[in-house]
Amino acid sequence: MAEEKYPINIWVNEERYEKLKEAGLAHMCEEMLAGMKVIRVYANAAQRDKILKVFPTAKFDSATTKSIELLPRQVKDKIFDIVVERKSVDVLDEFLSAY
Amino acid sequence: MAEIGHGGKEIVERILDPKEAPAKVRGLKQVPVRSQIANEVIGIAYGFFCPLTGFMGKEDLDAVVKKMRLKDGTIWSIPILFDLSDQELSDYGIKEGDTICLTYHDNPMAIFEIREIYSYDKEAMCQSIFGTAESKHPGCARTYAYKDKFLGGDITLVTPPKINPPFDPYFIPPLEMRKRFREKGWQRIVAHQTRNVPHTGHEWLMKGAWFQTYAELPIEKPLVGVLVNAIIGEKRKGDYIDEAIILTQDELRKSGYFGDHNHMTSLTFWDMRYAGPKEAIFHAALRTNLGLTHHMYGRDHAGVGTYYGPYDAHHLLATVQDELNITPVYSMNWLYCPHCGEITSEGLCNHKSEWQKFSGTLIRSIVEDGVKPPRLIFRPEVFDLVMECAEKYGFGSPFVTDEYLAKRTPVFTIPPLAG
Numbered sequence: 001m002a003e004e005k006y007p008i009n010i011w012v013n014e015e016r017y018e019k020l021k022e023a024g025l026a027h028m029c030e031e032m033l034a035g036m037k038v039i040r041v042y043a044n045a046a047q048r049d050k051i052l053k054v055f056p057t058a059k060f061d062s063a064t065t066k067s068i069e070l071l072p073r074q075v076k077d078k079i080f081d082i083v084v085e086r087k088s089v090d091v092l093d094e095f096l097s098a099y
Numbered sequence: 100m101a102e103i104g105h106g107g108k109e110i111v112e113r114i115l116d117p118k119e120a121p122a123k124v125r126g127l128k129q130v131p132v133r134s135q136i137a138n139e140v141i142g143i144a145y146g147f148f149c150p151l152t153g154f155m156g157k158e159d160l161d162a163v164v165k166k167m168r169l170k171d172g173t174i175w176s177i178p179i180l181f182d183l184s185d186q187e188l189s190d191y192g193i194k195e196g197d198t199i200c201l202t203y204h205d206n207p208m209a210i211f212e213i214r215e216i217y218s219y220d221k222e223a224m225c226q227s228i229f230g231t232a233e234s235k236h237p238g239c240a241r242t243y244a245y246k247d248k249f250l251g252g253d254i255t256l257v258t259p260p261k262i263n264p265p266f267d268p269y270f271i272p273p274l275e276m277r278k279r280f281r282e283k284g285w286q287r288i289v290a291h292q293t294r295n296v297p298h299t300g301h302e303w304l305m306k307g308a309w310f311q312t313y314a315e316l317p318i319e320k321p322l323v324g325v326l327v328n329a330i331i332g333e334k335r336k337g338d339y340i341d342e343a344i345i346l347t348q349d350e351l352r353k354s355g356y357f358g359d360h361n362h363m364t365s366l367t368f369w370d371m372r373y374a375g376p377k378e379a380i381f382h383a384a385l386r387t388n389l390g391l392t393h394h395m396y397g398r399d400h401a402g403v404g405t406y407y408g409p410y411d412a413h414h415l416l417a418t419v420q421d422e423l424n425i426t427p428v429y430s431m432n433w434l435y436c437p438h439c440g441e442i443t444s445e446g447l448c449n450h451k452s453e454w455q456k457f458s459g460t461l462i463r464s465i466v467e468d469g470v471k472p473p474r475l476i477f478r479p480e481v482f483d484l485v486m487e488c489a490e491k492y493g494f495g496s497p498f499v500t501d502e503y504l505a506k507r508t509p510v511f512t513i514p515p516l517a518g
Binding site: 013057065 | 399404469
């Protein structure tokens with residue numbers, strides 16, 4: 001059975017979209033809700049649990065979206081910067097190594 | 100005309116005449132209370148908690164725990180308790196039969212006639228009310244934090260609270276609320292319980308419930324209203340700030356998504372217990388007292404984590420429906436369907452593979468990321484007001500922060516006793 005994955009939705013505002021375009025990564029955006037763009041970074045169960053422990057305001061929306069939500073803006077900015085730098089959404093190991 | 104509340108009992112405000120108050124409290128021992136108790140004193144004194152006239156004694160508590168009833172048989176699901184430690188009882192010299200003065204913000208708030216002092220098994224209470232005794236359940240944590248002795252007896256308010264702006268227009272106690280419903284000519288009113296800033300999923304929950312409640316009534320003139328009854332109590336970091344919640348709920352009316360003819364916003368002071376089904380029953384009693392005829396119940400009403408099944412509250416309500424004077428209106432989830440290009444109900448739309456579900460949590464994440472959602476998801480007037488509240492009340496954030504908790508203006512204060 002495939003390992004279950006839990007997305008972190010990084011919503012793409014104009015500032016983030018510009019950065020993605022500059023890096024040639026605009027294609028990484030998905031349309032998720034009524035045309036809103038998002039970059040989804042996926043966590044496995046262990047990473048999800050670590051994120052919820054390290055960032056107490058974060059919440060796993062188990063009822064509706066099955067995603068990790070309410071990470072502070074600066075945390076998402078940091079993940080987003082790594083995504084742009086590595087040109088990949090598979091960045092959580094690197095991000096979490098600092099915690 | 101007597102106003103009849105939950106359990107068929109008359110709603111009577113327990114508030115002293117201001118002229119009598121100074122003499123009544125003179126010489127009484129003064130005991131300061133925390134915000135939860137102050138909220139519940141208001142709930143009791145204004146009749147939000149009718150038929151309770153005070154904090155519960157042991158027989159009532161035992162009946163609530165074992166039978167979900169008061170000792171007289173009235174359905175009641177959540178203990179309303181006043182606690183003190185043995186040390187405090189000794190320091191204040193309090194004993195059964197005493198009358199004391201409860202103070203809040205250093206001013207006299209209420210007279211408490213102590214009928215009995217007792218202890219109770221907190222674990223058994225948790226297991227019955229919350230369906231678990233785990234201390235990580237927030238309701239259990241609150242229960243375990245009670246001190247070891249409970250004091251039962253009647254409460255009478257001596258100083259009405261001063262509700263601070265911007266909350267003041269929204270504090271509408273049961274007797275006043277019923278008067279306003281009559282003035283509006285509403286024959287049926289459906290309650291929307293909330294602790295959230297509304298997105299369009301919430302808006303459609305209300306609109307759907309309004310249709311359900313209207314049912315067979317004639318449509319020539321407005322006969323049905325939605326009452327948003329926001330729960331204002333203890334805040335947790337990351338919640339929306341209270342000011343944003345209450346003002347944005349009312350903004351739906353002001354901006355025309357509803358109107359004066361079918362929508363009102365109000366608040367109730369209450370610290371959520373997250374008791375799921377049992378809290379749903381409590382909400383039925385509370386809203387009956389406010390004069391409502393119908394109550395919306397969605398998925399996992401007042402639940403937390405994975406403690407309750409999504410429809411446990413509906414099932415428990417069904418077991419006591421004959422004894423409640425309020426009709427439950429069950430709501431399905433609303434979602435965005437890109438195929439339909441609209442917000443729709445999961446019970447209606449069949450483009451299941453295209454559904455885009457969203458929740459309050461998801462919308463909070465979007466706002467936190469600095470993205471303005473489209474009007475189909477979040478009304479622009481609501482978004483702009485959230486941002487205005489962040490600047491005006493939230494120290495730059497629409498969400499509760501340490502700074503907000505430390506510096507916010509309290510929702511209500513107790514002014515000094517006149518005279």
